[in-house]
Structures are given as structure tokens and as C-alpha cells.
Amino acid sequence: MKLMPFNFEPLDEESYFISNIAGFSSFVNLKQLESIIDFGQTFNPELDRLLENKLFISAPSSVNTAIASLASALGKRVTIGLEFKPIFMIVPTLRCDHSCKYCQVSRASINASGFDLDKKLIPKIIDTIALLSTPPYKLELQGGEPLLRFDLVELIYQLAEEKLGGDSIEMVIATSLSLVSDEIIDWARSRNVVFSVSLDGNQLVHDKNRIHPSGNAYQLAINGIKKIQSQLGMHRISTVTTVTDELIKNPLSLLDTHKALGLLDLFVRPVSPYGFATTRSSVNYSMQEYMQFYAQLWDGIKQYRAQGLPFVEHSAAIHIKKLFVPGFSSYADLKSPSGVVLNCVLFNYDGHVYGSDESRMLQKVNPQLDFSAGTVGEISFADSDYYKNLTSASFNFLHPGCENCAFLPFCGSDPCQNISMQGEPIGDKSLSTFCEYHKSMFKFLVNKYNTSADDKSLIEDWIHA
Amino acid sequence: MDKISLSKSNYSEWVIRNSLYWLTSVTNWQLSDSDSFWTISLKENNDQVVSQLHRLLNDYKLREIIANKTQRITDSIAVNVLTSIDSRLKSQ
Amino acid sequence: MPEVLRNDLFERAAGESKLSGFYVLRKCQPLIPGFLPQVIVYENSSTVINPETPALINSELFRAIEDGDIANINPNGKIRVILSRRANHNTLLLTERCDNRCQFCSQPPKDGDDSWLLEQAILAICAFNLDGEIGLSGGEPLLYRDDFIRLLDTTIEHAPRTRLHILTNGRAFADLSFTKSVAQRTEHLSMSFGIPLYAANSAVHDKLVGAEGAFNETVKGIINAGNSGINIELRFIPTSENAQELPFVAEYANRVFTNINQISVMNMEPMGWARKNWDELYLHPLEYPLILEYAAKITRQNSTPLYLFNYPLCQLPEHLHELSVQSISDWKNYYPEECSSCSMKSQCGGFFASAKGKFLQSPQRYI
Structure with a gap:
């Protein structure tokens, strides 16, 4: 199989979050990551099929199709973003x-x-x-x-x-x-x-x-x-x-x-x-x-939800929609x-x-x-x-x-904050509060999604919040 | 300031500079080089900072391999995107 | 098949003039020369007004048609009403040739020049001049590219209110210049293209459609068509080979493709090669409700809706009923005996007429 361009982000010693410019994402461990990079496959047929379906790798005969697909997806994101x-x-x-x-x-x-x-x-x-x-x-x-x-x-x-x-x-x-x-x-x-x-x-x-x-x-x-x-x-x-x-x-x-007021939505x-x-x-x-x-x-919210109080925290919900809902771009700040x-x-x-x-x-x-x-x-x-x-x-x-960041397709940019903090619109991301905050939130959420079935189902609920 | 020396045959400038970019939020650093070595001076040189640097170096080495192996593909994606946005704008 | 909802097949009476080919069926005078020859249909011989004009005397046919419906009369005297103002779907076959060999094809392709089919179809569309939708199928209807463009142009000129729904494997759209010439016509004629994609990878898709390289062309075709502003209905038929691919296809559609109006998941029809390969390919819907649910969830987050076609309600979990569409064309649609006392019958799409014997998954009554 042929390697296609993608980014990765370590979540802990073992797990990596991977994504590509089309906005497909998945999880692999370090061994699998290295194997993908070295051989274009993990030798686990089910995982390799998933990676192919999400354009992380491609059958040699379909490379041009994969290129056209990644390009179309990126073009779609940019066009929607410019609306x-x-x-x-x-x-x-x-x-x-x-x-x-x-x-x-x-x-x-x-x-x-x-x-x-x-x-x-x-x-x-x-x-x-x-x-x-x-x-x-x-x-x-x-x-x-x-x-x-x-x-x-x-x-x-x-x-x-x-x-x-x-x-x-x-x-x-x-x-x-x-x-x-x-x-x-x-x-x-x-x-x-x-x-x-x-x-x-x-x-x-x-x-x-x-x-x-x-x-x-x-x-x-x-x-x-x-x-x-x-x-x-x-x-x-x-x-x-x-x-x-x-x-x-x-x-x-x-x-x-919030509970005392009957308010179950937080921002x-x-x-x-x-x-x-x-x-x-x-x-x-x-x-x-x-x-x-x-x-x-988050843990507090989970406890209340278990008791039948379906709290939703909308900052996280926005990050979740960015990750899992292609085309979601209505939130101006991200x-x-x-x-x-x-x-x-x-x-x-x-x-x-x-x-x-x-x-x-x-x-x-x-x-x-x-x-x-x-x-x-x-x-x-x-x-x-x-x-x-x-x-x-x-x-x-x-x-x-940003170009090597696995959260790139889901994240945004805040040129005003960069001007305000660093004097120019692009900014040094390693010093950017915007980057630190959103990266931390994305990492927190995908890690939860990957490690606990409970958290995963909460995250899937909030996709629709 | 303690110094860390890394062989130029193991680490490209791209890997070194990208790793140091993200080290800025952890500590101050300085980079110098000789014919065959990169020398990184760290203001704070404890285990945590050093292991963070090595993790960054390792990750960027992997990213460098991806970038090298997929450069041609990335270029054709860029050409494709421009064509596809073009045709989409024309059809609207 | 007496129990189908609308019969479309009739016999010419012995001794009636030897008409054959495509005709406009008329119920009243005068006959105006047009795209196709016309024939008057009389209820019985006592109603015959003008014995000079070509006529069919058939009370059953008379009651089944509207003035202006189109029929194909074959040399043996079989009359098939191919375009009917009473039908819930009207479909014309443009060719029996195809560049795919789908393992579950309900209408297996034939080789040999049959370009006359497309010529007849052009005349039929113009003569019928419907303010509504006509389906075009095959074979692969885009195989004769220039002729297809001519079909569009003629329709724009003579039947501009007709909406076309074309069922294609989409491979022709891999050719960008052909795509552009179709796209130009969408300004003047409402059309949409139903294109099946059976997996998000070439191995599974190409195996099911029996053609190497089909995946590459279909995917590029969908990208080209969507980005050119052509409306697409993305189709998927779950089989034991590809049911688990559906969520990936749904995500692919939402991230990569543009202009997908709807994703249609279609239960396999026990016709043609699907009958032959039934045991290897057929998967009962209750074996994959989670997959359907997951795919529906993916699409619900986006603006692309997902619908289920050709599924009797008793074969779906209840929470998926709302996605189900009563979709089977009336001339091949029936309800087995067991359905007569079912409380859901009126909301249910029923079964394919071809679903008999081992091809019929036993219906379950809702009481």
C-alpha cells in the first residue's frame, strides 16, 4: 500500500491520534504508526481497510483517486469556510x-x-x-x-x-x-x-x-x-x-x-x-x-448525566462537532x-x-x-x-x-488574538493561548473518546447538541 | 546552561528547528552547530524538558519521513484543490 | 403476476392490425402527428368511431391508461405500457450494454449494438411530454455519450418540464469534458443522477461490480459531477460482502463529495444475477441494523439525508422505520398473503413481485 500525507499527535506514551487534510481521523499505537510510515500498512487487515477507507493509505492502483479525493475534501472545506x-x-x-x-x-x-x-x-x-x-x-x-x-x-x-x-x-x-x-x-x-x-x-x-x-x-x-x-x-x-x-x-x-436554576446547558x-x-x-x-x-x-457532568440530568457543555460540543461533523463551520471563533x-x-x-x-x-x-x-x-x-x-x-x-498538527482540519485561527498578543496575525503557535487552549481541548476530547466507552457515548451525544 | 549534542547525520535542520519551535513554551533554548553536530543549550535542563525534547525530535523524524514519502502527492493535491475550487465557483 | 399494484402488460387481440414498436396510446380524437405514431384505444367495438385509424380494442387496457400514455408493442402482440401518467415511477431503458458486471444486477447486460433503444427513448420522452419525473436506466445509460447529450438537448427543446433521473455507474463522469457538457444542460433541465458506490476502497467495490478500475472511475466521476454542480443521489446496496462498508461510504460522501442530495440504501432485488448469487450475497436486514443506524447517524449530522429503499417495515427495527421509503415501482410491487391483516400495510413499501419462495423473507404482521 502507498502512504498518503497525514498528521499525528501523541496522546500518551502508546496512542496516537491521526488525521488528514480531508478531515478523516483515527487512532493507532506507536508500533502501528511506525509500520504505516515504513511500509504503508499495519498488517492488520481490518485496520488497514479502515486506513484505506479514510485515505491514510491507498492501493497503488488508486493513488490518483485518493489524491483527487483528498483535494476535493480540502476544496470543500475551504469553500464552506469562505461562505x-x-x-x-x-x-x-x-x-x-x-x-x-x-x-x-x-x-x-x-x-x-x-x-x-x-x-x-x-x-x-x-x-x-x-x-x-x-x-x-x-x-x-x-x-x-x-x-x-x-x-x-x-x-x-x-x-x-x-x-x-x-x-x-x-x-x-x-x-x-x-x-x-x-x-x-x-x-x-x-x-x-x-x-x-x-x-x-x-x-x-x-x-x-x-x-x-x-x-x-x-x-x-x-x-x-x-x-x-x-x-x-x-x-x-x-x-x-x-x-x-x-x-x-x-x-x-x-x-x-446551573442545576438549581434548571439550566442544563453550559458554555x-x-x-x-x-x-x-x-x-x-x-x-x-x-x-x-x-x-x-x-x-x-467533565466528571461532574458525567455523574449528573448518570442521574438523568443531561448537561451539555457547549465549548466541548463545538470542538466535537468540528472533529466529527464534516462541514460544521458556523462557529466564528474556531x-x-x-x-x-x-x-x-x-x-x-x-x-x-x-x-x-x-x-x-x-x-x-x-x-x-x-x-x-x-x-x-x-x-x-x-x-x-x-x-x-x-x-x-x-x-x-x-x-x-499548524501545518504538521493533527488538529489542523478541525481548528481555526484567530488573527486578532495574534495581533493583540504577538503584534502580527499569524503568530508563534508555541506561545499562542489560542493554540494551547484549543489543542488542549481537542486532545482531551479525542483521548476520552479513545479510552472510555462511557466518554465516547457522551461525546457522540454532544455531536447533536 | 547545559548542552545537548546531536549528530547532523541523524537529525536534519527541519527536525531540529521544528522540535525547538515547540520547546519554546517549555524553556528558553539556543542552537549552534559545527560541521557534524547540532548543539542545543537549554536554560532549564531537567529530565522532563530533555524527555520532551526527545519526544519532539522523535515525532518530527517520523513527520519528516511522511513528508519525504508524500511530497509528490502533496504537490498534486495542491494542484487538484485549486482546479476543484475553481470549477465549483464557476458552477455556482 | 396478477397481484402487482399496477399491471403494465396486455395482449393484442388476434386479428388486430399488426402494429409494432413505440406508440402513443390515445383515448380520443383527433390524432395529431407527433414524435411517435399514435393508436386509438377503444373500450369495446361499439365505441369505435373512426375505423380508418390504427386502433386497439381492449377494455382492460382502456381502463388502465390515460390519454397520451406510451406503449411498446412487440411483434408477438404483447403490449407494455412503458410511460404511464398513473404510474408511481416511469422508467425508460436506454441500453442493455454495460461496462460493469455487478454480481447482483437485476437486469443483466447484453452485448451488441442496441442504440435504437436510446433513439426510441428520445421520441417517447418528447411524445409523453410529462410535467414530472422519468427515470432512465440501463445497462449503463451514459455509455453512448454523444447520443445521451443529444437526448438531453431534445428533451430541453420538446419536453422542458420533464425531470430526468438517470441511474448510472458514474464512470463516464471521470471524463471531465463529458461532465462539463452534462453540467451545462442542468441550467435548462432538471436532472439528477443515481450513482452506486459499494465501498470506499477499490478491492470491495471492484469485486462487487465485476470490473477492475471501476472504483477509480466512479469516485472521480462523482467528484467531477458534484463539483460541476450536477445533483447526485448516492446509492448503496448492502450485501454480505460490503454491508460493513456503509458507514465509511457515508463519511466519504460527507467529507469528499459535493452536491450529494441523498444517500439511498437499497435492499437487494431478487432478479437477474442477484437470484443466481443470492445465497452468497444476500444479508437479511436484521443482521445489520447497527450499521444502518450508524450510517444514518453520520448523515444526520450533516445536511445529507439517508433513506432506506425496498425494505418491508417488518424487516427493520422500529426506530429505523422513519427512514424507510415506499419505493418499489407499482408494476413489480406486491404484498404477500400474510400482509393482508397487518396494521402497517398502508405505510409499508411491501415486497418485490420477484420475492417468492426462498427469496421471500417471511413477513411479520404488526397487529
């Missing part, structure tokens, strides 16, 4: 009633002026969205705290409904829920609106970093969650958890907090290394410590080419338009440079050197450090 399917983010205000320690975008204080979106820009924003995309339109309101300007939220929805059609829009409001009033609940009832709230753990953990003048950020969030659940339904609220030094010591408290991630987040004292853990935390969280512009267009409060949330953070930290693609009504991503370079520099299969 323009943006989420539209709108920042009605940068002002916020919280002053969280690791706030990524910075914020403006609640009484500051000049940090709200001009009402007159909203029709132009909606026109731009109609021009750029097709239904269903995904709108995400970011902040600051968007509900400080509920009047703008209402207006955005109303104009979007008129222009794009009520059945064609889905709106997510990212909020701390401190301001959720009966009026807002009533408004949301008949509309296609869901709320996304940060919930970092129990009261102690949450309030340590999420600072509201009342000292009660946690209680405000909990009250808001319950209010939405009871009046609008369970599916109208989801949580996002940023892992801090406090939570890392006590992973199970996160599950208990857990390490603190983003952008801009302001790491300069504060809330994060001192290493990625190794994060993965130890995650392993404990794709190649990167999701900048292709998967996100952000309208900032000041009328500037960005290709990602991260780009607006870069702007905040580097005010002397222009990271925007212009202003509402006068946008061009193609005219911007920043976006041109960003997209072309975000094909990970061309990156040193």
Missing part, C-alpha cells in the same frame, strides 16, 4: 452599570456621555444588514449593557422587523440582566428574542469579579434568569461562564448553580487574553490548571479562514463597523490605528488593508506550527 454567513452585532451603548474586573471591551461609566449609538444610524444599519445577508438574520446586541438603552433595542427590533420580516430575525441580547423590567419582559414575549447572561458560578465566585454598585451582581442575574424562565420560558435564556481563579478551585459549584471558556482581561488580577491560572478544572467539570468578517459584522456605538468583536477591542487598545472597515453607510472590507491581510493570513494550513 459569508455573518452574525450582526450591534452595540447600542458602551455604558455599563457593572465594572467587571476582566471586562474585555472596557466600558464607559453609567453617566458618561458620547457612548451611545445615534438613533439616526439605526435605519442605515438595518439597510446594510439587508444588503449583506439573507434570512434568517442573526442579530446580537452587545455592550456595555444594551438594556441601559432599551429604547434603542426596541427601535432596532422594530426596524429590523419592518425591513427584514419578523419571522426572519433572531435577536440575542447579551446582558447582565440587572435591568430586566416587567416592561422588557412584556416586550420580549411576542418577539423572537433570547437573552444571554454571564454566570460565573455561585454567589461568591460571581461577585468576586462581576461588580455592581449594589454588591449584588449575582442576585440580580439570578432574579433576571428566574423572571425570564417563569414568564417567557426556559429556552429564552442561556448562560456564558468565564472561568476565573475562584471557579477553578471549585468546578462542581458551577454545575450546582464554559477561559478568560480571553484580549486587551484588558489579563492585566487584572482575576486570572492567574495556567492552561494546564484550566484543563485540570475542565476534567473535573474556523479557518477565521470568522472575522465572514461570520461577524459589528456595528459599534460610534458608527464604526468591524469584522469581529475582537477587532473593536484591538481598536480600543490601539487607538492610533484604524481597525474598522469604515462607518455605517460607507463600509468596505475589501479596501481595508487590515481585513484583507487578516483573511488571507488566517488560512491555518499555511501556518508554521
Whole structure:
């Protein structure tokens, strides 16, 4: 048999994860790996058949077919990755009633002026969205705290409904829920609106970093969650958890907090290394410590599932879909080419338009440079050197450090993070937090998949989550 | 700084440089060479770092064999991909 | 075969004019000259209006057809309705020649020039002018490449609302310039190609289709066709030789191929060579439910659906029933005695008329 190009990653002393550019993957031991490389086969007929079916080796008479197949698969991935399917983010205000320690975008204080979106820009924003995309339109309101300007939220929805059609829009409001009033609940009832709230753990953990003048950020969030659940339904609220030094010591408290609220969906991630987040004292853990935390969280989830509580952790579910679902590329933060512009267009409060949330953070930290693609009504991503370079520099299969990685076909690239941390879009992967985090997650998951039937069945469940 | 010497007949520059690339996150290193040897100086030279380096060297030697054996195939895949993306874009 | 759902075979009465070949069956006047000669079908001799025009007097045939159906009358007087507006599937045979020799072929190929079949088919498609789907099969329908392109062009001109479904081994699409000329026609005519792939490796596929090199051409063909924008239905027939290959084929389809609209898993039909090789090849569906389930799971994660064809419901585990399609063409479809009191009969695809004796897996009633 003839050897075809592939990559491998050691999982432990014995086992290796192997993959190729078509996105096929499998597991072999060291002896088998060496035998494949030396002889183009393992001499185990069943395994050799599997390796041939997945294009790791090829019958001599089919080499050209295997080449055409690998090429077609890679072409398919690139074409899907290049599809323009943006989420539209709108920042009605940068002002916020919280002053969280690791706030990524910075914020403006609640009484500051000049940090709200001009009402007159909203029709132009909606026109731009109609021009750029097709239904269903995904709108995400970011902040600051968007509900400080509920009047703008209402207006955005109303104009979007008129222009794009009520059945064609889905709106997510990212909020701390401190301001959720009966009026807002009533408004949301008949509309296609869901709320996304940060919930970092129990009261102690949450309030340590999420600072509201009342000292009660946690209680405000909990009250808001319950209010939405009871009046609008369970599916109208989801949580996002940023892992801090406090939570890392006590992973199970996160599950208990969610369980008490009847929330079985988690979205857990390490603190983003952008801009302001790491300069504060809330994060001192290493990625190794994060993965130890995650392993404990995983075991906790498994125990609850055995008791009939089917928790799903969506960060892992995204990595799992990337591994096992060909064509899954809808998650902007883990794709190649990167999701900048292709998967996100952000309208900032000041009328500037960005290709990602991260780009607006870069702007905040580097005010002397222009990271925007212009202003509402006068946008061009193609005219911007920043976006041109960003997209072309975000094909990970061309990156040193990525080209030999077995997780390459499933991973993404984050040119903004590389600019932020290393000053250029490609970056040294050995120093990249993005690489360290995603590689660790992939390794964790494929190792679980390979070593335990229990974990394998959980992972297969989450493929559909 | 302790030094590790590796014979050039056993390790290509590609293997050495790729291995050191990933050693950066573990420790600082310096590379020098003579006619027949690579010399790697490690800032932290404990068993763990050295075994990590050897694992990397070993893996990259395997990767080098794959790359050598499949270079021609990789090249034709690249040509094929461009043709297939081209024709797909035209058919849309 | 009296118990099939729709009879398509009739006898010409003794003494009727010696018509033979393809005809448009008409139930009313006037006859308009067209692509094929026309013949009036009368219910009985008292309804004959114009004794001058060619006619068939056959009440059974009269009740079985619609005005404008197409029949093939052979020299011995057998009348087969080949295109029927009442049928659930209409299929035309373009050739009996084939470059594969599938071990389970239900219609074993013959050699020799039979290009007249394709010429007749072109006329039949245009005369029938259906706003619906016509299947084209063989043999290998793409064997006569230029003639096939001419068939497409003529259909575009004279029967543009007709949708074509072509059952091919896909090897012709390995030729990119032929693929491109088919792809150009997809702008003007709705068509899709059913292409079987029996394994993701050449050893198993080539053995089953009895042709070395077939795998290479079929895979390249599917890649070329899909990337050129041609719609493909990927087909798979599980046998004892290849059932375990199905999940690999499903993953291959999702990672490598484009434009696969559907994966169809088809139960073997006990006709032709499949009858001869039945004992070596046939695998009862209950011997591979896990494989079906796993393949369905792989495809469910993607946008490519997987369906099961020609499976009586009683031979599938219940959770796979939703994937099953009532698919057997009505002229060869029947329900054995045991089915009459089955509560699922109306949702079930039933059996091939050829499934009798050892070829019939005993039906199980749902009460």
C-alpha cells in the first residue's frame, strides 16, 4: 500500500491520534504508526481497510483517486469556510452599570456621555444588514449593557422587523440582566428574542469579579434568569461562564448553580487574553490548571448525566462537532479562514463597523490605528488593508506550527488574538493561548473518546447538541 | 546552561528547528552547530524538558519521513484543490 | 403476476392490425402527428368511431391508461405500457450494454449494438411530454455519450418540464469534458443522477461490480459531477460482502463529495444475477441494523439525508422505520398473503413481485 500525507499527535506514551487534510481521523499505537510510515500498512487487515477507507493509505492502483479525493475534501472545506454567513452585532451603548474586573471591551461609566449609538444610524444599519445577508438574520446586541438603552433595542427590533420580516430575525441580547423590567419582559414575549447572561458560578465566585454598585451582581442575574424562565420560558435564556481563579478551585459549584436554576446547558471558556482581561488580577491560572478544572467539570457532568440530568457543555460540543461533523463551520471563533468578517459584522456605538468583536477591542487598545472597515453607510472590507491581510493570513494550513498538527482540519485561527498578543496575525503557535487552549481541548476530547466507552457515548451525544 | 549534542547525520535542520519551535513554551533554548553536530543549550535542563525534547525530535523524524514519502502527492493535491475550487465557483 | 399494484402488460387481440414498436396510446380524437405514431384505444367495438385509424380494442387496457400514455408493442402482440401518467415511477431503458458486471444486477447486460433503444427513448420522452419525473436506466445509460447529450438537448427543446433521473455507474463522469457538457444542460433541465458506490476502497467495490478500475472511475466521476454542480443521489446496496462498508461510504460522501442530495440504501432485488448469487450475497436486514443506524447517524449530522429503499417495515427495527421509503415501482410491487391483516400495510413499501419462495423473507404482521 502507498502512504498518503497525514498528521499525528501523541496522546500518551502508546496512542496516537491521526488525521488528514480531508478531515478523516483515527487512532493507532506507536508500533502501528511506525509500520504505516515504513511500509504503508499495519498488517492488520481490518485496520488497514479502515486506513484505506479514510485515505491514510491507498492501493497503488488508486493513488490518483485518493489524491483527487483528498483535494476535493480540502476544496470543500475551504469553500464552506469562505461562505459569508455573518452574525450582526450591534452595540447600542458602551455604558455599563457593572465594572467587571476582566471586562474585555472596557466600558464607559453609567453617566458618561458620547457612548451611545445615534438613533439616526439605526435605519442605515438595518439597510446594510439587508444588503449583506439573507434570512434568517442573526442579530446580537452587545455592550456595555444594551438594556441601559432599551429604547434603542426596541427601535432596532422594530426596524429590523419592518425591513427584514419578523419571522426572519433572531435577536440575542447579551446582558447582565440587572435591568430586566416587567416592561422588557412584556416586550420580549411576542418577539423572537433570547437573552444571554454571564454566570460565573455561585454567589461568591460571581461577585468576586462581576461588580455592581449594589454588591449584588449575582442576585440580580439570578432574579433576571428566574423572571425570564417563569414568564417567557426556559429556552429564552442561556448562560456564558468565564472561568476565573475562584471557579477553578471549585468546578462542581458551577454545575450546582446551573442545576438549581434548571439550566442544563453550559458554555464554559477561559478568560480571553484580549486587551484588558489579563492585566487584572482575576486570572492567574495556567492552561494546564484550566484543563485540570475542565476534567473535573467533565466528571461532574458525567455523574449528573448518570442521574438523568443531561448537561451539555457547549465549548466541548463545538470542538466535537468540528472533529466529527464534516462541514460544521458556523462557529466564528474556531474556523479557518477565521470568522472575522465572514461570520461577524459589528456595528459599534460610534458608527464604526468591524469584522469581529475582537477587532473593536484591538481598536480600543490601539487607538492610533484604524481597525474598522469604515462607518455605517460607507463600509468596505475589501479596501481595508487590515481585513484583507487578516483573511488571507488566517488560512491555518499555511501556518508554521499548524501545518504538521493533527488538529489542523478541525481548528481555526484567530488573527486578532495574534495581533493583540504577538503584534502580527499569524503568530508563534508555541506561545499562542489560542493554540494551547484549543489543542488542549481537542486532545482531551479525542483521548476520552479513545479510552472510555462511557466518554465516547457522551461525546457522540454532544455531536447533536 | 547545559548542552545537548546531536549528530547532523541523524537529525536534519527541519527536525531540529521544528522540535525547538515547540520547546519554546517549555524553556528558553539556543542552537549552534559545527560541521557534524547540532548543539542545543537549554536554560532549564531537567529530565522532563530533555524527555520532551526527545519526544519532539522523535515525532518530527517520523513527520519528516511522511513528508519525504508524500511530497509528490502533496504537490498534486495542491494542484487538484485549486482546479476543484475553481470549477465549483464557476458552477455556482 | 396478477397481484402487482399496477399491471403494465396486455395482449393484442388476434386479428388486430399488426402494429409494432413505440406508440402513443390515445383515448380520443383527433390524432395529431407527433414524435411517435399514435393508436386509438377503444373500450369495446361499439365505441369505435373512426375505423380508418390504427386502433386497439381492449377494455382492460382502456381502463388502465390515460390519454397520451406510451406503449411498446412487440411483434408477438404483447403490449407494455412503458410511460404511464398513473404510474408511481416511469422508467425508460436506454441500453442493455454495460461496462460493469455487478454480481447482483437485476437486469443483466447484453452485448451488441442496441442504440435504437436510446433513439426510441428520445421520441417517447418528447411524445409523453410529462410535467414530472422519468427515470432512465440501463445497462449503463451514459455509455453512448454523444447520443445521451443529444437526448438531453431534445428533451430541453420538446419536453422542458420533464425531470430526468438517470441511474448510472458514474464512470463516464471521470471524463471531465463529458461532465462539463452534462453540467451545462442542468441550467435548462432538471436532472439528477443515481450513482452506486459499494465501498470506499477499490478491492470491495471492484469485486462487487465485476470490473477492475471501476472504483477509480466512479469516485472521480462523482467528484467531477458534484463539483460541476450536477445533483447526485448516492446509492448503496448492502450485501454480505460490503454491508460493513456503509458507514465509511457515508463519511466519504460527507467529507469528499459535493452536491450529494441523498444517500439511498437499497435492499437487494431478487432478479437477474442477484437470484443466481443470492445465497452468497444476500444479508437479511436484521443482521445489520447497527450499521444502518450508524450510517444514518453520520448523515444526520450533516445536511445529507439517508433513506432506506425496498425494505418491508417488518424487516427493520422500529426506530429505523422513519427512514424507510415506499419505493418499489407499482408494476413489480406486491404484498404477500400474510400482509393482508397487518396494521402497517398502508405505510409499508411491501415486497418485490420477484420475492417468492426462498427469496421471500417471511413477513411479520404488526397487529
